[in-house]
Every structure is written in structure tokens, then in C-alpha cells.
Amino acid sequence: MGRLWLDAKTMRELGHQVVDAIAERLVRPWDATPIIAAASPDELAARLAEPAPEDGRPFDELLRRLDRDVLPFMTRNEHPGYFAYIPGSGTWPSALGDLIASGLNMDVGSWSLSAGPSELELVVLDWFKQWIGYPSHAAGVLTSGGSAANMTALACAREAVVGAMSDRLVVYCADHAHSSVARAARILGFRPDQLRVLPVDERYRMRPDALVHAMDADIRAGREPLFVAAVAGSTSTGAVDPLPEIAAICKERGVWLHVDGAYGAFAVLSERGRATLRGLELADSITLDPHKWLYQPFECGCLLVRQGHQLLNAFEIVPDYLRDAKTGVPREVNFADYGMQLSRTSHAIKVWLSVQYFGLAAFREAIDRCIDLAQHAEERIRRSDRLELVSPAALGIVCFRRRTDGSEDEAERTNAHLIRALSRGSIGFVSSTRLRGRFAVRLCVLNHTSRREDVDAVIDHFEHAAVDTRAAAPAPVVRHERDARIEEGWLGAPRVDPDVVRSLPLFAELDDRDVERVARIAREVRFPAGAAIVEQWEVGREFYAIVDGTARVFKDGKEIAEMGRGDYFGELAALEWGASFSYPRLATVLATTDVRALVLPGPFFNELVRDAPSVASRIRHTVRERMARA
Incomplete structure (x- = not known):
């Protein structure tokens, strides 16, 4: 045997040393350390950066070094006060399942090499299908997480519906869809004008009417609706899209319905969750994340496809060097043919072990307790005269903030300060989001360790903690200088009179440098009276500021506003939602007199909003107002 093999x-x-070290960390008192601890890259490099050793070192010495220089600088995911982002509290049996899979170095890509682990994955997938109401002929694959599952779903849908990629295909999602949808579209070659980000209703759910209007507009323009990414538990609010209505629209039009249930789908194990997720079983494909509400260690995701053969047809490739692993027995599944990975470990062992060890009742109880705790948080917030409920409890998530007497910017600074102050201790850890442009504190109850007193401690902090206005002051803006040679060349020649830029209220507080930038990039355009400047649901990233003339704004055929000199529109379509994708036009703007306007391209507009605080403040205020009626 070589030196890399160890005896029993x-x-x-x-x-034993490793298990003892892990157990000792997991059972530390909750108040022993902050929930999140970090260090600068320089500090960590000073602790860890070194050449690889030529000779080995004692294992106990290496564990001590991990304990001193690595493990203290991470979040305590298992902490009962961890309410930020999407908490991830695993179980010990499932962690041991990962040890088994890694210790035996399983490769669950082909049946011939891993028949037992492959059958176990089929068993786990059958559980998932039964829980959500899928037919027995559905198929699935365990993945690294929801992001990989969403991308696998989009690739499967494209292959099943049209085959080769086409510039005519369009993907639809609501503006609270997970960013992995945009990332998947970008990786798979969808251009920015091939994904529609749709507005949501008052409960932050996809609007079926907006979906229909957007599809109709695309069909009129010669495009082909392909894929709708609905949500079963949005990351920001826990909202569940109206799945039965969306499913009916997709079925009528032959469009693939995918439901991203990475956050909330496993709530079907509880009676309340199943009622909330009605219609989940109607989807063509569903993303699940066992490392969320099934309490598995990272990584563990899943994709299920209703018509199982479509998943196989989308990914199966059998080169000559793998023909020995291919069999003709129907139940002998090669999971490498159902997704992107050829070599893949077993994610099923940890799921199977933990469910078998605890029983489903324990998981159902944990899910119900999380839902109860979020509802308790909502009740506390509603009773408080110092707190404002921004979004009610939904599948364990509730959004709120401390009330302030000042502007929206002050509310953001105050609540961001309270979040930072909380994160420095061992009471709780929360994150933030934006809902219709308004800053909100987001409390996500997902850990099976969380208790009522942990929720109360966090609510108490936001209700009573003092705010140092100096500490809550806005951060200074970092300016990035452009190459002076570009400024001096022909590319720097202004295309618009800088005085015209300065005359518009949106740009009135810009310094001379930024005024010159706008003047250089903007185009001056003219529209005759009666012309449609933009039309609802069309695609476009340009931002418009009216210099002269008047216009009317129509939404769904009804006039909602009048505009004149200094007014602007197109900010929602110009602002980037994610991965260069954005909203379609959400209203029609008609010129009522001859209109002269400045037009800024979307990428430059995003850059200006990022760099110029005065513009950013006005745009955020406008977004809040317009999203409220979108």
C-alpha cells in the first residue's frame, strides 16, 4: 500500500478526533460567541497563506489550527437566532450521511458503478414525488442546490419544447424571483431581451394578468413564449405565486411552467403548507432544496420533471468510453443522464438517513413551529407603535422595520444600523431586502433550533435599541476617475448642451463632471404630438427625461398620469434586475404635444444611479411610488 492509505x-x-471537535463546537452555549464572525482578507492570509508542505504534519495539530484560524471566522448556521438570508440548520444523522458518501467516495453517475446508492436516490425521489403530488412516471435528479436545479429545468424545457436555441424564445418571471433564474438564462445563452421581469400584486405574487399581457405583446412581436418561472416561497417575502391560475395560462398557450420551490416547497409536509402551495403539482418541473426546510447539510437540491422522459432526452449523451456503463433495464437509472454532472456524489444517503432516523412527524413539527414563530413575530410587530409591518408572515418570513419621522433614506440608514448592531452580538442575525423600493428588515424563521424567546429578543432589539445617528450616516461615495485620454478625444465631445442637462431637476445637483458625462452619453430625441414614445409590455432599456412638451401615461388602457418638462420615465425598464435582465415597459407614454427628450442607455443610467447620490435618491423615491401602482 502507498502512504496515502491508512489502516483501520x-x-x-x-x-473520533473529528467527531469530538465538531460536537464540541455544535453544543457550545448559544451566547458563547457572536452568530457571525469575520476577519479581513489580510488577517486571514496572515494566519493561513503558506506553501504546501513537502512532508506531512500531525493530524491533531491540523485540527487545532482549524479550530484557531479557520472555524472561528464563519456563521453559526445552527444558532436559534440565525434569521438572515436562508438559514441552514442541518441534522447530525444527515451529516453522518455525508461522511459515509465521502468516506466511501461514492460516484453515483451510473447504475453499474453504484447500484445501491442509485436505488436509494430513486427511493428518495419517489418520496418527494409523493409529497408534492407528482405522478409515478415523473423523474428527477438530486443537485448541488436550487440554482443548479433551476438551470437544469430551463435547459430541459428548451430541449423539450423547441430543441435548439432561438433568439425568439422568451422566459418570464416575477420581480421577486430568485436571481438564479436570471443567472441560468444568461449561462444558457438567453439575451437580455429574452427574459421578462413582471410586476407583482399587493401580496408580492406574480400577476397572471401581467403574464398574459406580456405574452401577447411578445407573440405580436414575433417572439415565442417558452418558460414561466413561478415561485413557491419567494426569498424576500415567502410569497407563493397563484399557481393554479398561472398553470392554466401556461397549459392553454403551450408554455412550460417551472415552479421554483427551493425555499418553500417542502412546507407541503404540513397541513397549512399544503394549503398554501395548492397547484404545485400542476407544474411541468419543480425545484426543491432539501438543505432548507428538510434540514440537510449543504449541498442538496433537487429537480423533478413531470414527464420524466423529457429530462432524460434533454441530457442523455453516451460517448464510446461510457457505453460499458449503459444498460437496457428500465429501472437501472444512470443519473449522469439526467443532469449536468457526470461524476456526482450521493446526496440521497443523508436525506434517507435523517428521515428514517427522525421520522416525517419530526420534520412536519419543525416546519409548523417555524410558521408559528413567524406569525408570532408579525403579531409582535403589529402591536408595537415603534415598528412597521412591511410584509406579513408567509412561510416563515416576515418583513418589518423601525419607524422613523424622517425620509425614506433616514429609515434605511436607521434600520441598516440596527441590523449591523444586532449582528455584532449573540442574540440574533437578520438581513434586509427591498419591497417596492422600500428598505425592510427581513426575518426568516427556518432553523429547527429557533424558539419563541429568540424571536422576541430580535423584535425587542429593533423596538428598543438606541440608534447613533452618526453611526447611521450614509457612507461616502467613492468616485472612479475615467481615463483622461478618453475625455480629451473625439469620444468626449458633448452630444447634448450641458446647460440643458443642468436645467432638469433630476440632474440639478450633479457636479460639473457628472453633467459632462450625461451630456456626452445622452441623445436628444423628438416625438410629434400623438406618437407613442414607449408602449406597455414592449422591450427597451432606455431612460427618458422630458426637456420640452407634454405626455400622458396609460396603464392597461387607463390614463394614470400627465408629464411635462423635467418629468422622466423608463427607470424601471432601465434599472438592472439581475444578470443584465430588466422589466418590460409597464406603461404606455403618448406625446400630447411635440416632445423633446433626453435618452440615456440603460447601462449608463445604472452607472449614474450608482455613482450620483442625488440621482439615486430621486430614482429610489420614484420607484417606490410607481411600483406601488405597477
Whole structure:
């Protein structure tokens, strides 16, 4: 044997050391350390950066070094006060499942090499299908997480519906869809004008009417609706899109319906969750994340496809060097043919072990307790005269903030300060989001360790903690200088009179440098009376500021506003939602007199909003107002 093989005695000794070290960390008192601890890259490099050693070192010494220089600088995901982002509280049996899979170095890509682990994955997938109401002929694959599952779903849909990529295909999602949808579209070659980000209703759900209007507009323009990404538990609010209505629209039009249930789909295990998720079973494909509400260690995701053969047809490729692993027995599944990975470990063992060990009742109880705790948080917030409820409890998520007497910017600074102050201790850890442009504190109850007193402690902090207005002051803006040679060349020649830029209220507080930038990039355009400057649901990233003339704004055929000199529109379509994708036009603007306007391209507009605080403040205010009626 070579030096890399260890005898059983040594394996056991090292294993005992590791298990003892992990257990000691997991059972520390909750107030022993902050929930989140970080260090600067320079500090960590000073601790860890070094050449790889030529000779080995004692294992206990390496564990001590991990304990001193690595493990203290991370979040305590298991902490009962961890309410930020999407908490991830695993279970010990599932962690041991990962140890088994790694210790035996399983490769669950082909049946011939891993028949037992492959069958176990089929068993786990059958559980998932039964829980959500999918037919027995559905198929699936365990993935690294929801992001990989969403991309696998989009690739499967494209292959099943049209085959080769086409510039005519369009993907639809609501503006609270997970960013992985945009990332998947970008990776798979969809251009920015091939994804529609749609507005949501008052409960932050996709609007079926907006979906229909957007599809109709695309069909009129010669495009082909392909894929709708609905949500079963949005990351920001826990909202569930109206799945039965969306499913009916997709079925009528032959469009693939995918439901991203990475956050909320496993709530079907509880009675309340199943009622909330009505219609989930109607989807063509569903993303699940066992490392969320099924309490598995990272990583563990899943994609299920209703017509199982479509998943196989989308990914199966059998080169000559893998023909020995291919069999003709129907139940002998090669999971490498159902997704992007050829070599893949077993994610099923940890799921199977933990469910078998605890039983489903324990998971159902944990899910119900999380829903109860979020509702308790909502009740506390509603009773408080110092707190404002921004979004009610939904699948364990509630959004709120401390009330202030000042502007929206002051509310953001105050609540951001309270979030930072909380994160420095061991009471709780929360994150933030924006809902219709308004800053909100987001409390997500997902950990099975969380208790009522943990929720109360966090609410108490936001209700009573003092705010140092100096500490809550806005951060200074970092200016990035452009190459002076570009400024001096022909590319720097102004295309618009800088005085025209300065005359518009939106740009009135810009310094001379930024005025010159706007003047250089903007185009001056003219529209005759009666012309449609933009039309609802069309695609475009330009931002418009009216210099002269008047216009009327129509939404769904009804006039909602009049505009004149200094007014602007197109900011929602120009602002980037994610991965260069954005909203379609959400209203029609008609010129009522001859109109002269400045037009800024979307990428430059995003840059200006990022760099110029005065413009950013006005645009944020406008977005809040217009999203409220979108």
C-alpha cells in the first residue's frame, strides 16, 4: 500500500478526533460567541497563506489550527437566532450521511458503478414525488442546490419544447424571483431581451394578468413564449405565486411552467403548507432544496420533471468510453443522464438517513413551529407603535422595520444600523431586502433550533435599541476617475448642451463632471404630438427625461398620469434586475404635444444611479411610488 492509505485503527482515531471537535463546537452555549464572525482578507492570509508542505504534519495539530484560524471566522448556521438570508440548520444523522458518501467516495453517475446508492436516490425521489403530488412516471435528479436545479429545468424545457436555441424564445418571471433564474438564462445563452421581469400584486405574487399581457405583446412581436418561472416561497417575502391560475395560462398557450420551490416547497409536509402551495403539482418541473426546510447539510437540491422522459432526452449523451456503463433495464437509472454532472456524489444517503432516523412527524413539527414563530413575530410587530409591518408572515418570513419621522433614506440608514448592531452580538442575525423600493428588515424563521424567546429578543432589539445617528450616516461615495485620454478625444465631445442637462431637476445637483458625462452619453430625441414614445409590455432599456412638451401615461388602457418638462420615465425598464435582465415597459407614454427628450442607455443610467447620490435618491423615491401602482 502507498502512504496515502491508512489502516483501520488510524481511521478510527482520526475519525473520533473529528467527531469530538465538531460536537464540541455544535453544543457550545448559544451566547458563547457572536452568530457571525469575520476577519479581513489580510488577517486571514496572515494566519493561513503558506506553501504546501513537502512532508506531512500531525493530524491533531491540523485540527487545532482549524479550530484557531479557520472555524472561528464563519456563521453559526445552527444558532436559534440565525434569521438572515436562508438559514441552514442541518441534522447530525444527515451529516453522518455525508461522511459515509465521502468516506466511501461514492460516484453515483451510473447504475453499474453504484447500484445501491442509485436505488436509494430513486427511493428518495419517489418520496418527494409523493409529497408534492407528482405522478409515478415523473423523474428527477438530486443537485448541488436550487440554482443548479433551476438551470437544469430551463435547459430541459428548451430541449423539450423547441430543441435548439432561438433568439425568439422568451422566459418570464416575477420581480421577486430568485436571481438564479436570471443567472441560468444568461449561462444558457438567453439575451437580455429574452427574459421578462413582471410586476407583482399587493401580496408580492406574480400577476397572471401581467403574464398574459406580456405574452401577447411578445407573440405580436414575433417572439415565442417558452418558460414561466413561478415561485413557491419567494426569498424576500415567502410569497407563493397563484399557481393554479398561472398553470392554466401556461397549459392553454403551450408554455412550460417551472415552479421554483427551493425555499418553500417542502412546507407541503404540513397541513397549512399544503394549503398554501395548492397547484404545485400542476407544474411541468419543480425545484426543491432539501438543505432548507428538510434540514440537510449543504449541498442538496433537487429537480423533478413531470414527464420524466423529457429530462432524460434533454441530457442523455453516451460517448464510446461510457457505453460499458449503459444498460437496457428500465429501472437501472444512470443519473449522469439526467443532469449536468457526470461524476456526482450521493446526496440521497443523508436525506434517507435523517428521515428514517427522525421520522416525517419530526420534520412536519419543525416546519409548523417555524410558521408559528413567524406569525408570532408579525403579531409582535403589529402591536408595537415603534415598528412597521412591511410584509406579513408567509412561510416563515416576515418583513418589518423601525419607524422613523424622517425620509425614506433616514429609515434605511436607521434600520441598516440596527441590523449591523444586532449582528455584532449573540442574540440574533437578520438581513434586509427591498419591497417596492422600500428598505425592510427581513426575518426568516427556518432553523429547527429557533424558539419563541429568540424571536422576541430580535423584535425587542429593533423596538428598543438606541440608534447613533452618526453611526447611521450614509457612507461616502467613492468616485472612479475615467481615463483622461478618453475625455480629451473625439469620444468626449458633448452630444447634448450641458446647460440643458443642468436645467432638469433630476440632474440639478450633479457636479460639473457628472453633467459632462450625461451630456456626452445622452441623445436628444423628438416625438410629434400623438406618437407613442414607449408602449406597455414592449422591450427597451432606455431612460427618458422630458426637456420640452407634454405626455400622458396609460396603464392597461387607463390614463394614470400627465408629464411635462423635467418629468422622466423608463427607470424601471432601465434599472438592472439581475444578470443584465430588466422589466418590460409597464406603461404606455403618448406625446400630447411635440416632445423633446433626453435618452440615456440603460447601462449608463445604472452607472449614474450608482455613482450620483442625488440621482439615486430621486430614482429610489420614484420607484417606490410607481411600483406601488405597477
